[in-house]
Amino acid sequence: MHYRLMIVLACIVILAACSKAVPEAEVDPAEQGAALLVPFKTKLKYELVTSMQAGLDEAIATCNTAAPGIAASLSVDGVVMGRSSHKLRNPANAAPDWVALWFERYLAGQSQPVSVELDDGRHGYIEPIMTQPLCLTCHGQDLQPEVAEKLAQLYPEDQATGFAQGDFRGVFWVEFQAD
Ligand code: HEC
Numbered sequence: 001m002h003y004r005l006m007i008v009l010a011c012i013v014i015l016a017a018c019s020k021a022v023p024e025a026e027v028d029p030a031e032q033g034a035a036l037l038v039p040f041k042t043k044l045k046y047e048l049v050t051s052m053q054a055g056l057d058e059a060i061a062t063c064n065t066a067a068p069g070i071a072a073s074l075s076v077d078g079v080v081m082g083r084s085s086h087k088l089r090n091p092a093n094a095a096p097d098w099v100a101l102w103f104e105r106y107l108a109g110q111s112q113p114v115s116v117e118l119d120d121g122r123h124g125y126i127e128p129i130m131t132q133p134l135c136l137t138c139h140g141q142d143l144q145p146e147v148a149e150k151l152a153q154l155y156p157e158d159q160a161t162g163f164a165q166g167d168f169r170g171v172f173w174v175e176f177q178a179d
Pocket residue numbers: 048052056059060061063064065067068083084085087088089090091093129130131132134135136137138139160169170171
């Protein structure tokens with residue numbers, strides 16, 4: 001009786017170990033990419049919302065300095081990520097070639113993320129970003145004069161205005177070594 005119980009327990013432990021190992025061996029790269037982007041998106045949104053409470057000048061300055069810093073701090077261990085667009089505000093956010101290839105599809109209405117195989121066992125993942133009401137203050141059609149002025153000062157080549165709610169604004173992208 002006692003031995004049987006021990007055998008049953010041993011089997012449960014072994015089975016539990018197996019069921020854990022199988023999904024790990026089959027990690028879906030799209031899920032991996034989506035998970036890598038979560039802290040980037042969360043931190044950016046937090047910075048944007050809190051800095052907007054301190055005023056628009058402050059918010060623009062924060063986007064200018066914080067956004068590239070957050071992407072850089074999360075781009076470690078072979079992971080590289082960023083934000084980009086077909087209409088750039090900051091030319092330093094230019095998309096890698098494999099990302100830029102997808103802009104046309106997104107402009108034509110595709111709204112799903114994209115997961116692609118790159119060279120050398122690397123993987124790419126893209127999530128589209130749609131324009132929300134909050135974004136119009138700095139990317140919309142009628143900017144307040146002080147916003148327009150501040151943007152012109154920081155971004156003389158700014159192309160990222162004139163968007164309407166629901167428009168494709170750009171992408172989050174990440175590149176990594178697939179497991
Ligand atoms: C307070 C002004 C402000 C608001 C509000 C704002 N942005 Fe931006 N956005 C900026 C600035 C400034 C940059 C340039 C950041 C940099 O230098 O990397 C930028 C850059 C971007 C980029 C990177 C590509 C590029 O054009 O350089 C994307 C994508 C973007 N914004 C999307 C959004 C979305 C989506 C929202 C709404 C959720 C939003 N922004 C709200 C000011 C703003």
